[in-house]
Amino acid sequence: MTDKHRKDYAFLADDPHAMTHDEQMFAGALSFCRRKYARDLKGVDVAVVGVPFDTSVTNRPGCRFGPRAIRAASSQLGWSRAWPSSFDPFEKLSVVDWGDVHIPHGRPEQVPEHIQDAFSRIIWSGATPLGLGGDHFTTYPALRAHAEKLGRPISLVQFDAHTDTWEAENDWIDHGTMFGTAVREGIIDPATSIQVGIRTTNDDPMGIEIWDAVKVHERGVQAAIDAILARVGDNPCYITFDIDCLDPAFAPGTGTPVCGGLASWQALAILRGLAGIDVVGMDVVEVSPAYDVGEITALAGATVALQLLCLYAQRDM
Numbered sequence: 001m002t003d004k005h006r007k008d009y010a011f012l013a014d015d016p017h018a019m020t021h022d023e024q025m026f027a028g029a030l031s032f033c034r035r036k037y038a039r040d041l042k043g044v045d046v047a048v049v050g051v052p053f054d055t056s057v058t059n060r061p062g063c064r065f066g067p068r069a070i071r072a073a074s075s076q077l078g079w080s081r082a083w084p085s086s087f088d089p090f091e092k093l094s095v096v097d098w099g100d101v102h103i104p105h106g107r108p109e110q111v112p113e114h115i116q117d118a119f120s121r122i123i124w125s126g127a128t129p130l131g132l133g134g135d136h137f138t139t140y141p142a143l144r145a146h147a148e149k150l151g152r153p154i155s156l157v158q159f160d161a162h163t164d165t166w167e168a169e170n171d172w173i174d175h176g177t178m179f180g181t182a183v184r185e186g187i188i189d190p191a192t193s194i195q196v197g198i199r200t201t202n203d204d205p206m207g208i209e210i211w212d213a214v215k216v217h218e219r220g221v222q223a224a225i226d227a228i229l230a231r232v233g234d235n236p237c238y239i240t241f242d243i244d245c246l247d248p249a250f251a252p253g254t255g256t257p258v259c260g261g262l263a264s265w266q267a268l269a270i271l272r273g274l275a276g277i278d279v280v281g282m283d284v285v286e287v288s289p290a291y292d293v294g295e296i297t298a299l300a301g302a303t304v305a306l307q308l309l310c311l312y313a314q315r316d317m
């Protein structure tokens, strides 16, 4: 007799390489793209990890609920190949949902260490983390974990409205200063790093190349792709996508929205154009569901995350 209760692939999926297309997209536990939850990462290529932390935001909070919202929105992306890609990333990659990093309550000073430890566990197991924020500070301990494994500074490809390199003390827990700290600490290599979509003023970009949103709008998607590929070259890179890179029309649900940003189609086209880049880590951050409308932002976040998986699947091209 057929098992009538074989569904809910978040628990029961038996093949981390295959996407199942016969589960109702509104049902089941909220794993990323209906992937199975797993902490055993043997044979796993990518572990999706939520980082529900938002107390380093400078304006509107709420992106601690981002991982849930992205997982929920991602459930409708699992039924078909990631359009317009010519392959299914889940056939090329074994992908699981690792669950969320434990954020210690009442011990904010311990949060960076907790996040770094989770990313280190994933990285040293041989898998690659795909982080779902959380505010953008959460990228900093992830970068630390990667740089430690690489044994050298990592190249950063940052999609963002803000540079996040503003001046602060090194132990500042702040979503607007951590990339400045990362440059000073030798975690990021600024000479091979680039920021795309910027539309706030910062007099000291700390040696990182900036393609602000105006430049992307004026010169176009292909020019932005060329600039990123030229900047990063063959270096291993971390792609971080702050959802506020997108215009508030495409991503209203975020803490520090800025007008004049990229359309979601521009950002997705740029990501697609990076096929072959040596991506070793990636995240999507700053989705804040309380300010979202009709899940626009969560869906954008989930779609970007899926596009990052496609990119990861193409890194050997």
Ligand SMILES: [Mn+2]
Binding pocket: 136, 160, 161, 162, 164, 175, 242
């Ligand atoms: Mn940011």
